[in-house]
Amino acid sequence: MxxxxxxxxxxxxxxxxxxxxxxxxxxxxxxxxxxxxxxxxxxxxxxxxxxxxxxxxxxxxxxxxxxxxxxxxxxxxxxxxxxxxxxxxxxxxxxxxxxxxxxxxxxxxxxxxxxxxxxxxxxxxxxxxxxxxxxxxxxxxxxxxxxxxxxxxxxxxxxxxxxxxxxxxxxxxxxxxxxxxxxxxxRKHANKDLLSKVEKELLEYIQSPLLNEKGLPTVKYLADKMHLSSNYLSDLLKRETGMNAQDRIHYYLIEEAKNLLLSSNKSISELAFSLGFEYPQYFSRLFKQRVGQTPNEYRSLN
Missing domain, CATH: 2.60.120 (Jelly Rolls)
Incomplete structure (x- = not known):
């Protein structure tokens, strides 16, 4: 049947x-x-x-x-x-x-x-x-x-x-x-192993050509890699780190953006596109929201 x-x-x-x-x-x-x-x-x-x-x-x-x-x-x-x-x-x-x-x-x-x-x-x-x-x-x-x-x-x-x-x-x-x-x-011990896998997967994605080819990593992409549902992964991360899956993705993207702002001369638009953002304005708004400074302000002050 x-x-x-x-x-x-x-x-x-x-x-x-x-x-x-x-x-x-x-x-x-x-x-x-x-x-x-x-x-x-x-x-x-x-x-x-x-x-x-x-x-x-x-x-x-x-x-x-x-x-x-x-x-x-x-x-x-x-x-x-x-x-x-x-x-x-x-x-x-x-x-x-x-x-x-x-x-x-x-x-x-x-x-x-x-x-x-x-x-x-x-x-x-x-x-x-x-x-x-x-x-x-x-x-x-x-x-x-x-x-x-x-x-x-x-x-x-x-x-x-x-x-x-x-x-x-x-x-x-x-x-x-x-x-x-x-x-x-x-299940805290097992969850810690999972957190390590999540971080490894995110770092590998962000530092690979996938970011440029496929755009920003999604919660579903990450959940599929962990063999979990999107909601379960997000709830687990929220309880373990205080950040849900989407927040966690943004955290690693902003950390990578900080590195690129201080180690390259790329314009903000070029940097946004290289990080997988379709619109530079969205990147700048997210960066300001997370860091409290615009990308240009962060670069000039550091």
Missing amino acids: NNVVHIETISEMHKMLPNSKVKHPLVAVVDFSKYQEQFYSGLKLTLGFYSIMFKNFCINQMKYGQQSYDFQEGSLICMAPRQVIALDEPLQKKVDVSGWGLFFHPDLIRGTSLSRSIKDYSFFSYEANEALHLSEKEKTVLYDIVENIDVELFENIDKHSQTLIVSNIELLLNYCTRYYDRQFIT
Whole structure:
């Protein structure tokens, strides 16, 4: 099966799950222990809604985005609408399958404070190999929130339903943010190795013909080299250095610009073009913003 199956609505998802009933047209909680049938290789899915899935068992070679991933025990992934999920190998029936999924359509949060802040939860754009690995305590906290949502879904829909459900979803996302921060800290040693690789990659790019040939290095270029998503790399760098990926790129470009200003007689325009800037005005504005002086002022004062 090579075609991508798109599931646009929560109701369509329920139709694919045996004996599943729609409790709310815009949000669903799924108990994975009830669905232990074998899935087949080659299945590709896209969803028209947000997904937060916790699995407490291992499956083989799930591909999400461009990355193959062994879905480890006790891991949670968050996916924005239209992400592609592919199962590359058959998944055999598991004896001890457990976990849950929370799915909510963008229409559920439309007009709420969460609709304005949902873009700030950058982990919705992480790759699956950047999943959140939860401690026992963290699993319990998230499960209790999901259970609260499920209980609310059994109530008759009234004027309070949306507010209560959305506020619980927002609470869940805020805990995910906290736990991702914890995960960045516990992986500090591995992150330091990654930082070294980022710096090496940036320096090599800036000091090579690539800068002149392809222009400024992009966050996506850097993330691809690190085999990470752009958001994950940017968040990691922000936590480790205080600068996100774009700021880090600018930092190294400005440092190189300082060297060139003091070691060559190139005009500011020539120097800007050699650094990959398409417009010298953009270079001068960025330099002034970062250094507090124009390129000419920096050259004359040093």
